[in-house]
Amino acid sequence: MNELITTLRSIVGHAQVLTHDDPATDLSAWEQDWRKRLRGRALAVVRPGHTAEVAAVVKACAAAGVSIVPQGGNTGLVVGSVPDDSGTQVVLSLTRMNAVRAIDGDNLTMTVEAGCVLQVLQETAEKAGYLFPLSLAAEGSCTIGGNLATNAGGTQVVRYGNARELCLGLEVVTAQGEVWNGLSGLRKDNTGYDLRDLFVGSEGTLGVITAATMKLYPLPAAQLTAWAAVPSLEAAVQLLGLAHRHLGAGLTGFEVMGRFALSLVAKHFPQQRVPLWADHPYCVLLENSDSESEDHARGQFERLLETAFENGVVSDAVVAENLSQAHALWHIRESIPLAQAEEGLNIKHDISIPVSKIPAFCAETDALLQREIPGVRLVNFGHLGDGNLHYNVQAPEGGDPATFLREQEERVNHLVFDQVARFEGSISAEHGVGSLKVDKLPDYKDPVALALMRSIKQALDPQNILNPGRVLR
C-alpha cells in the first residue's frame, strides 16, 4: 500500500494525495456522503489535474489491485461516491479538473472537464450568450462529471432531457487506464456502438469520465412562471397535455405539489407566501420559455389557462408578474424538502411512473399506505412533466420520526416499490442506484437486463476495480 501511495504521489504530486497518515488531514468531505448516511474510510484521496494523470492513477491502482471510487462534488443521494469502510479504496476526486476547454457557438456546444461545477457552467454559457439547461438543487456544488456519471435529471427535463440527452461526447479513462477520446461535437455519428450513453449513468463502475462535450441552446428571450391550483391529479395530467399543445417546446417546467407538501412549507416557512394551497388538493408550477418576447409568453400562458379553466382542469391560477415573483414561486417548490426536514425524518422515494398512470398509482398507493399505517402523511411532489415523483412518507402526526424511520422504512419501501412495479415504473428515476438501492435491483429489474449489465461490467472491468459494489453487487 505504501508503495502505491508513493507511486500515486509521483503521478499527481505529493500535495494531491491525501491520507490518514497525517492526523491533521480531515478527509470527511470525501468520505462522508451528502445525506450523511455513511461515513467510509479511504486509503487515500487522489486529486489529478489532467486526464493523463487520471489514466496513470487508474493504471497504478489496477496494478496494485486497489479499487477506485470516482468522485465529483459528492452530492449524490444514493451513497455512490464515497469509499466503503475498509480503508483500502482510493477516492479519485476530479474537482481539480475544472477547465472549460472550448465553447463553440456556431455548433452550440461546449467542451468541459469533469470537475466543473454545474452552476459555473450555467453561468459560463450565459456569459457567452447561450443556455446550458441542466438545473438541479445541488448545482452550486455538484460537478458535470458526477451529473453525467449519474445521468442527473432536475427541473427542465420535460424540455431538454436528462444529462444523457445533453451530452454529445465523452473523454473516459477505462478500467485499464486507457484514454478513450470520444469528445465529439457531432449530433450524428453512426460509426459503432453507443459507448457514450453506456458510460453516462454507469455511476463510475465502467470508466472514469474526465471531460464531455455538452449541448448549448440559444438563451430564451423570456421565461414566465405560473402557479395553478388543480382539482385532482387527473386534472394535473390533463393540464400537462394542454400545456404541451399550447406551449410546444416552450414548456420547460411542470412540477406538481400536493396539499400536505405545501402545508409544510406554509407551516415551517411562514415568511413564504404559498398561494392557493389550502383549498385545493394539488398545485402545479409551470414554466414557459419563449424565443420571442415576454408579451408573447404571457399571451400564450393566458390562452392556455383560459382553455384549462373552461375544461375544468384548473381551479385558480396566478402568473408571476416579474422575475422576483417567479423566483418566489420556484423557491416554494424548492423548499418542500427543507420543510419536510423541519417536520422530521421521513422515508424518501424517487420514482417514475408513466404519466398516464400517475393518478391511479397515487390513489391506490395512498390508500394502501393509509390502511397499513393509519395516519401516515404523504409528501407528494415532483416533476410531473417527466412522470417523476418524490413520493415521501412522513410519520403520523405526533409520532416520533426516528422511531418511524427505523421501524417502517423497509416495509414502506417494499409497499411503494411493489406498487411502482405494478404500474411499470422505476424505483430510481433520477438519483441512481449507488449502494443504497443496489440490493433492491434484483427484486425490481428485469433479470435479463441484470444479466446483460453483469456481462458488460465483467467485459469492461474484469478486475472489478471501478466503484465495486455500486449499481451491481
Place this chain on the structure above:
Amino acid sequence: MNELITTLRSIVGHAQVLTHDDPATDLSAWEQDWRKRLRGRALAVVRPGHTAEVAAVVKACAAAGVSIVPQGGNTGLVVGSVPDDSGTQVVLSLTRMNAVRAIDGDNLTMTVEAGCVLQVLQETAEKAGYLFPLSLAAEGSCTIGGNLATNAGGTQVVRYGNARELCLGLEVVTAQGEVWNGLSGLRKDNTGYDLRDLFVGSEGTLGVITAATMKLYPLPAAQLTAWAAVPSLEAAVQLLGLAHRHLGAGLTGFEVMGRFALSLVAKHFPQQRVPLWADHPYCVLLENSDSESEDHARGQFERLLETAFENGVVSDAVVAENLSQAHALWHIRESIPLAQAEEGLNIKHDISIPVSKIPAFCAETDALLQREIPGVRLVNFGHLGDGNLHYNVQAPEGGDPATFLREQEERVNHLVFDQVARFEGSISAEHGVGSLKVDKLPDYKDPVALALMRSIKQALDPQNILNPGRVLR
C-alpha cells in the same frame, strides 16, 4: 442444416421458412441490398410472428451454430441487413411483427413492434392526434426496428434527434435467445446501465429488437417552409444560428443545397421549378413548426428573414404560400439524389462535421479534390442543422461515370475521409457501418473505442452469431 430447417418450421410454421429448396421461391427481396451492391445467399428466410418465436429461432440457430442476419425493410445503405454469399446464414425477417401494441396519449408514447413500417407509424400517430417525427426518404418501406437498429436520422433531427433520441424503451431478444423486456414509457429511469442505447445503432450485432416504446409529440398547429439563397456556406451557418434564436424549437428542418446539386435537378427534372439557384452558391430550406398558428409562424419567418437580410446572411428568399408550394420545395431537395443518378454513378459520402467547421471543411476539401482530379464535380447537400452533409463526388463533365467510380472511388474516399478526420467529423453520420464501411473503422475510429466495442460484442454475443462481420470484423 436440414435438421435446423425442420426445427425452424416447427417454431414459426412451414410457410414462414423460405429456402432455395423450392426453385419457385424468389428470395432476392431478402438477399439483395437496397442499392444493389451485394447479392447474398441465405440458408433460409425465417419470418416469426411474435417475440417468443424470435427467441426460439435465435435459440435454435445458436444451438446449431448458424448465424443470423436480422432484417426489417431492407432499405439500409451500407449492406448491413442481407446475408453473405455463403448460403449458411439465416435471415430473420421481422416484417410480420407489425402490431401497434399501444398508444398512450397522456404519456406521449406508442409501443410498436419492430416490423411496423415507418410511414404507417407516422399515420397512426397522426390519426390519434400526435406527431411521430422520424422522417426519412425510405419511410414508405423501412421499418421501425431497422430505424432503431441503425439509429436512423432524416430531416427533422435538428429538432427531435435521431431514432435513438425518440426511443424510451426496447424489447430485445439476446444472442442467447432470452427476451429482455425493456419496454418502458418512462422518461427517467436510473436503475442501471443504458442497455437501450447500446442496442439502438448496433445494427443487429448485439441483439434483435422486437418492439419499442417511442416518443410522441403534439401535432404542430402549422408548418411553414422557406427557401433562402445565401452568399456562402459561412452565411448558411450564420443563418442557422439566427434561426435557432428566432424560431427556438420551432426550427424543425434546415437543409443546405449547393448550386451544382440544384443545377442537376433543374437539368434532369425541368418540370420542377427550382427557385433562386442559378445566381447563388448555396440555397437553404427551412421548416418552422408552430404550436400556435400559421399566421404566427409566418410572422416569425418574416422577422427571421428580415434580420438575415440586414446582416447580409441571406441574398433572396421565398416563403411557401401554401402546403402544395411547401411540398414542391421539399420535393426539390428530395430529388437531388435522383437527379444525381440521372447524371450517372457517383461516389457518395454521408459525413458529419461540427457545424462551425463545415465552411472550412468544404473550402479545403473542394480545393483538394479539384487539385487531385481536375474537373471533378461536387454534389454537396444535406442536413446542415445537424452538421450532416451528403458530400458526393461526380465524374468530370463528359467523363464515363462507371470508369470514374471504378478507378477513383477508393482514392476519393480516402481523401474525403482523411479530411473528415482532420475536422473531427464522422465518416458515417446516419447510414451506419454495415459491411460497406467495416474495414474503414480501424483507420478512423479511436482504437480504445474499437477495443471497447469488441469487448462488448464478445460479452453479449460470444458465439458471434448475430450479424457477424457487420460493424466489427
